Amino acid sequence: MICELCGREADRTTPILIEGTALRVCRDCMKFGDVSKTAKKEVATKSAIAERLEQRQRRMRSKDVYVEEETYELVADYPRLIRDARAARDWKQETLAAKLNERTSVINKLERGDIRPDDVLIKKVEKELGIVLREKVPVIKPESKSTGGKELTLGDLMKMKKG
Ligand SMILES: [Zn+2]
Incomplete structure (x- = not known):
């Protein structure tokens, strides 16, 4: 199975909620979201974002992708x-x-x-x-310097999903 957040191959993935979007992620990425029953329900059917990431995975070897840093984004709800x-x-x-x-x-x-x-x-x-309206979002970058690839955040993936 492929982690929908960092793109690495994982033995086992867990559904979590990030910015209201359900993703199946590896053990390392679980800390970025909320594990919930809601998430488990929402990922029962494969999402468009998951398919998009799998397409990307085919073009990019898993070891070329890693989570380098985090940014804060306004939560969707x-x-x-x-x-x-x-x-x-x-x-x-x-x-x-x-x-x-x-x-x-x-x-x-x-x-x-x-x-x-x-x-x-x-x-x-x-x-x-007394509430929190922002959450940490990992910035996922291609490791290869030669591509000059732009930083890809979850927000970008959401835009790709809409477009
Ligand atoms: Zn991961």
Whole structure:
């Protein structure tokens, strides 16, 4: 089996959730996501992203790929996280807006996912609601210098999936 995150051949893979996307990963990559029953259900059928990675695997020997570094990305379900945390405090959108010194319409759009918060707003919301809206994402690079290959992140794979 092939790890859908680092692309290495693994004896055994485990389904995890990364940014709301279910991936089957090797033991080393399990730390990057949440192992959950949800994930196990979602990977029951092979995803488009898995197929894309397998195509890439055929072109690239597994030992040429490794995880070099990590970056932080906004989690996909930030609208729900914000809404739930606010509701748990019994705050109206107006209440949260006032605490963050933002307009109520901004909170409304955040909770509908209409806008992506910038770093400053993410930090304010995380602090005020005591939640985490970002997660570590590994940056996967081809080892070979000669290719001059661009860094490939999970975010890029998501774009490839859509395109
Ligand atoms: Zn892996």
